[in-house]
Amino acid sequence: MGTCVSKSKAKREISREITRERFRFVDGRRYHNNQNSRYALPNDDVEIDRLQQQHFCLRFAWNGNFCAPISDSLENHKAFVLDSGCGPGVWCLDMATNWPDVEFLGLDISSVFPEEIKPKNVKFLEHNILEGIPVDDGHFTFIHQRFLCGGIPIADWQGNILKEFARICKPKGWVEFLESDTKFVSPSPNAEWLWTSCKFIKFWELRGMDVYIGLHLEDYLKNNGGFTNIHHDILDIPIGSWGGRLGQLVCEDLLLGLGALKVPLASLMGISVGEYETLLNNFEAGVNEYKTSWKQHRIYAQRIASS
DSSP states (O other): OHHHHHHHHHHHHHHHHHHHHHEEEETTEEEEOOTTOOOOSOOSHHHHHHHHHHHHHHHHHTTSSOOSSOHHHHHHSOOEEEEETOTTOHHHHHHHHHOTTSEEEEEESSOOSOSSSSOTTEEEEEOOGGGOOOSOTTOEEEEEEESOTTTSBHHHIIIIIHHHHHHHEEEEEEEEEEEEEEEEESOOHHHHIIIIITOHHHHHHHTTBOTTHHHHHHHHHHHHSSEEEEEEEEEEEEOSGGGHHHHHHHHHHHHHHHHHTHHHHHHHHTSOHHHHHHHHHTHHHHHHHHTOEEEEEEEEEEEOOOO
């Protein structure tokens, strides 16, 4: 009995040590502990729930999980799909249900995805995409990535990321990006203060991020030389209950994201955390009054055929 207890205690200690190495904890929230990444949002259960809810909002708003014309390739051929920066893996899991013969790989800097209970055609790997993608040239039929404007520094978009995607994408395969616009449409004074005047944009720029990547990606892809058939779709999504259930959920998503950054943003604004939280509490009333919305950019392109 004593030996079993000792082994159990040792396993718990090893587990705690692994947790300390892989994660760091600030103000009760859990974050990745990778010193080579500037991604600032947490990766705890609250954030995982936010990202899962966000996924279904996006699927509803865009009427599907992708815009690129890949359905025939997924149905008629042995296809390989990458979800770059997959987070909890909900996009992969959702897609894998509809396309059981397609192989899906999700990569993320934090292993917050399911490692045991998942479909057989889904694999996840803890990996920093800025360090390259560990697959052969021309491997993927489709590459999907969304909302990494806060995780990929400016220089890496045209350097590491697009060049690497051109390398690993199959000729005539597709890549697709989803990013939000930096500014709200018809923002209330409170929303404007929180989003722009509070230096939310400045916060990411100080970390070396391109917060306008949704506006720039089309040109980046054109300049890359490895892609053709570039498309840029824009969708205006409501924020607040004035936009129905979707708007209400989008508002919740934004408030959770802004709340996760309350300590650094309050510091940039020169106010207390309590004052910042008061602004958050007044956010929803303002966006409903002004019928605020948020543009999102979906950019997809085809890998050029081999010469």
